Amino acid sequence: MTTTTVPTAPGAVPLIGHGLQLWRQPLRFVTSLNALGPVVRFFTGPAPSYMVTTPELVHRLLVTDARAFRKGRLSDSAVPQVGTSLLMDIRFPGLGHYDSHRRHRRTLQPGFHPSRIAGQVTAVRAVAERATAARWRDGRVLRVDRELLEMACAASSYAVFGCPERAAAVGAGLVAHLERAMYWRAVAPRWTDRVPGSHGFARSLTRLHSLVASALAEDAAGGGDDCLVSFLGRTRYDDTGEVLSPEQIGREVVVALVTGTHAAGNLLPWVFHELARHPEAEQRLHGELDTVLGHGRRPVEAEDLPRLTYARQVLFEVLRLYPPVWLLARRALEPVRLGDVELPEGAEVAFSKYALHRHPALHRDPDRFDPDRWLPERARSLPRGAYIPFGTGHRKCIGDNQAVTHSLTMLAAIASRWRLRSVPGHRVRPHARIFLDTGPLPMRAEARR
Ligand code: HEM
Numbered sequence: 001m002t003t004t005t006v007p008t009a010p011g012a013v014p015l016i017g018h019g020l021q022l023w024r025q026p027l028r029f030v031t032s033l034n035a036l037g038p039v040v041r042f043f044t045g046p047a048p049s050y051m052v053t054t055p056e057l058v059h060r061l062l063v064t065d066a067r068a069f070r071k072g073r074l075s076d077s078a079v080p081q082v083g084t085s086l087l088m089d090i091r092f093p094g095l096g097h098y099d100s101h102r103r104h105r106r107t108l109q110p111g112f113h114p115s116r117i118a119g120q121v122t123a124v125r126a127v128a129e130r131a132t133a134a135r136w137r138d139g140r141v142l143r144v145d146r147e148l149l150e151m152a153c154a155a156s157s158y159a160v161f162g163c164p165e166r167a168a169a170v171g172a173g174l175v176a177h178l179e180r181a182m183y184w185r186a187v188a189p190r191w192t193d194r195v196p197g198s199h200g201f202a203r204s205l206t207r208l209h210s211l212v213a214s215a216l217a218e219d220a221a222g223g224g225d226d227c228l229v230s231f232l233g234r235t236r237y238d239d240t241g242e243v244l245s246p247e248q249i250g251r252e253v254v255v256a257l258v259t260g261t262h263a264a265g266n267l268l269p270w271v272f273h274e275l276a277r278h279p280e281a282e283q284r285l286h287g288e289l290d291t292v293l294g295h296g297r298r299p300v301e302a303e304d305l306p307r308l309t310y311a312r313q314v315l316f317e318v319l320r321l322y323p324p325v326w327l328l329a330r331r332a333l334e335p336v337r338l339g340d341v342e343l344p345e346g347a348e349v350a351f352s353k354y355a356l357h358r359h360p361a362l363h364r365d366p367d368r369f370d371p372d373r374w375l376p377e378r379a380r381s382l383p384r385g386a387y388i389p390f391g392t393g394h395r396k397c398i399g400d401n402q403a404v405t406h407s408l409t410m411l412a413a414i415a416s417r418w419r420l421r422s423v424p425g426h427r428v429r430p431h432a433r434i435f436l437d438t439g440p441l442p443m444r445a446e447a448r449r
Contacts, residue, residue, distance in 0.1 A: 006037070006039050006040065006041045006050070006341055007036045007037050007040055007041065008040070008041045008042070008043075008048075009021075009029070009032070009033055009036065009040055009041065009042040009051075012042070012043050015045075015046075016043075016044065016045070017042065017043025017044055017045065018042045018043055018044065019043075019044045019045075022042075022044065026326075026327070026432040027326070027354055027430060027432050027436075030051070030326075030327065030352035030354060030355040031352075031354065031355045031358055033051050033053055033355065034053050034355055034358075034359050034360075036053075037053070038052065038053055038054045038056075038057055038339050038340075038341075039051070039052055039053070039057065039338060039339065039341045040053060047348075048347075049329075049347075049348040049349070049350055050338075050341070050343060050347060050348065050349045050350070051349075051350050051351065051352070052338065052349060052350070052351045053351070053355065053356070053359070054339075055356065055362065055383050055384060055385030055386045056339070056383075056385065057338050057339050057351075058351045058356065058385045058388070058392075059384055059385040059392070060338055060339075061330055061338065061349060061351065062330075062385075062388075062391065062392050062393040062395065063392060063393040063394075065336060065338075066098070066393050066394055066395070067097075067098045067333075068332060068333055068334055068336045069330035069331060069332055069333060069336075069349070070089050070097045070330065070331055070333055071088060071089045071329075071330065071331070072329050072330050072331030072348055073186070073329055073331070073348060074186055074328075074329060075087075075088040075089045076089075077182075077185050077186040078182055078185065078186065080185075081181065081182060081185050081201070082178070082182065082205065082251060082254050082255075083247070083248075083250075083251040083254075084251065085248070085251040085252050085254070085255050086101075086104055086105060086108055086252060086255065086398065087255045087259075089101075090104050092104075097333065098394075101394065101395070102394065103237060103239065105394070105398070106238065107235055107236070107237050107238070107244070108232070108235070108252065108398065109398065110231070110235070111228050111231040111232060111235065112398050112399060112401060112402060114401050116226075116231075117159075117401050117402045117405045118302040118405065119226075119302075120155070120158060120159050120402075120405070120406070121300070121301060121302040121305070121405065121409050122299075122301070122302075123155075123158045123164075124155040124158065124405075124406050124409045124410060124413075125299055125300055125409050125410075125412075125413045127151050127154040127155050127158065127410070128151055128409070128410045128413035128414055129299070129413060131147065131150065131151050131154070132413075132414060132417070132418065135147070136418060136445045137445065138445065138446060138447040139444065139445070139446070140444070140445050141423060141442050141443070141444050141445075142420075142442070142443060142444075142445055143440060143441065143442055144269050144272055144420060144441045144442070144443045145266075145269045145437065145438050145439070145440060145441040146172075148265055148268040148269050148272075148410070149172050149176075149261065149262070149265035149266070150172045150265075151265070151268075151410055152260065152261050152262075152264045152265030152268070152406070152410075153170065153171065153172040153175050153257070153260075153261040153265065154167060154168070155260070155264075155406045155409075155410065156256065156257055156260025156261050156264065156402075156406070157170040157257065158227075159227065159228055159256070159260065159402060159406075160227060160228045160229055160253055160256055160257060160260075161211070161215055161227050161228075161229055162226055162227025162229070162230065163215070163218075163227070166211055166214075166215060169211060170208070170211065170257065172261060172265075174204045174207060174208065175204075175257050175258055175261045175262070177200040177201050177203070177204040178201060178204050178205065178208075178254060178257075178258050179258050179261075179262050179434060179435070180196065180200075180201075181196070181198055181200070181201035182201075182258070182434060183433045183434045184196045184198075186434070205254070208250065208253060208254060208257070209246075209247070209250040212229055212246065212249055212250045212253050213246055213250075215227075215229045215230070216229065216230075216233050216246055216249065219233050220233075228252075228253070228256060229249060229253060232244055232249040232252060232253075233249060256399065259397075259399060260399060260402065260403070260406075262324070262434070262435045262437075263324040263325060263403065263435055264324070264402075264403045264406055264407055266322075266324045266435050266436060266437040266438070267315070267318060267319065267322070267324055267403075267407055268407060268410060268411065269437070269438045269441045270318045270321070270322040270438060271314060271315065271318045271407075271411060272420040272441075272443060273422070273428055273438060273441060273443075274314075274317075274318060274321075274369045275314070275415075275420070276420055276421055276422045276443065277369070277422065278369055281314065281369070281371055282419065284310050285310055285311055285314060285415055286415065286416075286419075286448070288308060288309070288310045288311060289308070289311070289412055289415055289416045290416075292304050292307045292308060293412070293416055297416045297417060299413070300409055300412040300413055300416070302405075304412070305405065305408050305409070305412075308408055308412060310371065311408055311411055311412060311415075312374070312404075312408060313371035313372065313373075313374040313375070314371045314411075315404065315407055315408060315411065316371070316373075316374045316389075317369060317370065317371040317373060317374060318369075319389035320357045320363070320373070320387060320389065321357065321358070321367075321369060322354075322430065322436050323353040323354055323357060323389045323436065324389075324435045324436055324437075325353065325389075325391075325434075325435065325436075326352055326353055326354040326432055326435075326436040327350060327351075327352045327353075327354070327432070328350065328351060328352075328353070328391070329348055329349060329350040329351075330348075330349050330350075331346060331347070331348055331349070332344070332345055332346060332347040332349065333345065353388055353389060354432070354436065356385075356386065356388070357386075357387060357389075359386070362382070362383065362386040363382075363386070390403075416448070417447065417448055418445055418446065418447060418448060419445075419446045419448055420443040420444070420445060420446075421443060421444040421445075421446060422443060422444075423442045423443060423444060426441075426442055428441060
């Protein structure tokens with residue numbers, strides 16, 4: 001197949017191509033492409049983009065042929081706003097894209113070592129305990145989406161800053177400003193700087209950089225806590241011995257906070273939504289929590305997490321059905337062949353984990369919530385690349401362990417004491433922007449007795 005025989009998604013309109021479909025019903029649009037072929041052409045402007053729909057080709061894109069691609073459009077739109085960081089296309093003099101990323105990643109990786117993350121469990125549990133004690137009451141209807149986003153923000157701020165006062169100063173509102181403006185910058189036309197949220201964005205960015213500067217100053221004076229900022233302040237590139245500049249540390253912190261808050265914080269509302277719709281799964285989860293934590297429900301500790309196997313299956317199933325990072329893209333650095341398709345240099349290639357995770361050829365009854373898919377013997381039969389909530393290859397999420405540990409801890413702390421019930425008449429409509437969320441999610445809290 002050449003690029004001329006690649007199928008084009010139906011319904012393109014002049015000038016904006018499929019932009020309206022992607023804007024109005026993004027999830028329906030990306031899943032509809034599964035049936036058209038392994039590579040499908042679509043348009044959001046005059047130049048074509050290509051959607052890859054099979055695990056084999058996604059694996060080629062992210063692993064086998066990864067050197068032939070860079071990040072592309074999303075990185076290009078975010079860099080002028082928040083600067084270059086590990087998540088974007090970072091470059092060092094004399095090194096290409098791949099080697100620049102590798103050098104930077106090697107330097108940051110120890111900051112996310114599992115032992116450091118395990119050390120955060122007690123603080124993350126305390127975040128959930130404090131929030132539920134403050135606002136949750138038996139029978140009260142809560143905006144569960146906001147509650148859990150705030151908890152995720154407090155948990156990731158703790159991972160970043162260590163010191164509880166500084167973590168408290170971050171606040172979900174500040175992080176939400178950043179996420180909102182980054183989304184609008186990515187989708188708004190290039191000719192305008194005036195995207196919704198830009199004003200709050202500038203203030204939030206300055207505030208975050210100043211929190212980082214004071215944390216680094218405190219560290220230099222010998223009073224800092226062991227946290228991501230203090231690790232980043234100490235780490236050095238192993239080839240030159242150079243340290244990261246405070247500005248660079250600030251940029252990495254923006255990414256860690258936005259993804260830690262929004263990607264992880266959007267996951268738990270989906271978990272409670274699915275548990276409320278599947279009482280048998282909820283009962284199994286409660287049974288496991290009662291066994292592991294005892295009927296007195298002692299607080300969850302890091303050592304308990306490996307024993308929460310069903311809770312982990314529930315989480316993995318929600319990551320399949322509602323992958324928070326639902327769409328990703330790359331740009332070809334050179335002419336490249338994907339399967340039977342020749343792509344020119346500069347081609348934008350996207351893939352959707354939402355579509356891949358619901359592909360009927362890969363997952364039986366793909367729209368059904370079934371945590372037992374993740375029983376080891378069943379999970380083993382999945383083809384490579386069919387389940388990649390955290391990506392794969394050299395750019396796989398560096399915060400995957402943190403996201404799973406924090407989410408499991410909060411799930412255990414909440415579900416050991418609370419059950420959340422759907423509110424009759426409320427329909428959940430997924431919002432797919434940078435991250436996939438439930439939108440407003442009112443649920444009734446019931447204390448477990
Ligand atoms: C449920 C939570 C999360 C999900 C689903 C998620 C998903 C992802 C995905 C899919 C990628 C790969 C992007 C690509 O290939 O272009 C990624 C990269 C990344 N994530 Fe996450 N993430 C989550 C949480 C976090 C957290 C908690 C942090 C930091 C504390 C984080 C930091 C990053 C960074 C820095 C990268 C870039 C890695 C690189 O390019 O080397 N993420 N994430």
